[in-house]
Amino acid sequence: MKIILRADDLGISEGVNYGIFKAVYDGMVSCVGLMPNMESARHGYDLIKDLDICLGQHTNICLGKPVSDPLKIPSLVNENGEFYISREINHRQQDTVDILECELEIEAQLQRFIEITGKKPEYFEGHAVFSKNYFQALKNVAKRYHLFYDHPMDENWQKQYHIQSLDYFSLDDRGLYDPYQYFESQLPNIQKNECSLVVFHPGFLDQYILKHSSYTLIRPMECAFLCSQWLKDWLLKHHIEIVDFRNYQKE
Template structure:
């Protein structure tokens, strides 16, 4: 039995960067996704660059400014030249994202990733947007550059790579959940699968996150849980091996 523990949002803010660093050094995170367009992306990479971690691109088209000139990607940006929010995109009745424009921005973020890290991402996926056009653009760019495309919501992808995504968390009215109870509830799924995948958003809070993210209190809570002795003992007791996308390429 194997389990991939993925941390998203490296680069979204300095506070999150420090929390992800702790979740790698003192916890069990095996894969980290960098958001190349964000102002704190370089800061985040510098913190974790010497650690043995599988580093991917967490492509972002719903927060902050694009890497491309806004004039080239009008379907992705508002009148201020900033991305539309994920809430706005995901609640549209019609998918108005232009695939070719989206590919331009994804390509630009890939080049920014390479500029920051000196290497191609070890896996490739997207942040917070469920548009079919966006996912198609991600898949197209990944294929063009021979990148490992991570799409755990796609059953065909799960079958191809023999990686099963665990159930989504059930949030309470505070936007939190009980991670200990969650892992206990997912044990039978983990034992049944060759490899399972679960995604976290560890981090510390700063003003940017409080103003720009719906994920707030969940971040330090997950950071503490991922570093807990309980989780390390639980994985060992159930003979669950921590894996990464490197094992499936």
């Protein structure tokens, strides 16, 4: 049995960066996604660059400013030249994301990723937007640059790589869930899957997150869980091996 523990949102804020660093250094995270367009992206990379971690691009078209010229991507930005937020994009009745404009921004973020890290991402996926056009643009750019595209919601992708996402958890009125109970409930799925994937958003809170993100209390909670002795003992008890996307890149 194998499992990938992915941490998203490196670079979204300094507080989240410190939490992700702890979740890698003291915890069980095996993959981390960097948001190249964010102001704290370089700060986040500097924290984790010397750790043995699979580092991917967590492409972002719904928070902050684009890397490319806003005038060239009008379907993605508002009158201030900033990205439309995910809630607005996901609730539109039509998919308004222009594929070619999206590819332009994705490629610009890829170049920023390489500028920051000195290398290509070890996996490639997107943040918080559920648009078919967005997914197609990500897939197109990944193919063009020979990148490992991570799309666990796609059944064909799951079959190709034999990686299954675990069931989504339900958040309570505080935006929290019980990660210990969740893992116990998902044990049968982990046992039947060749490899399972769980996505987390560990981090510490700062003013940027409190103002711009719907994920607040969940971040330090998940950070504590990922660093817990309970999780380490639980994985060992059930003979579950932690792997990352580097195990699948050449398949």
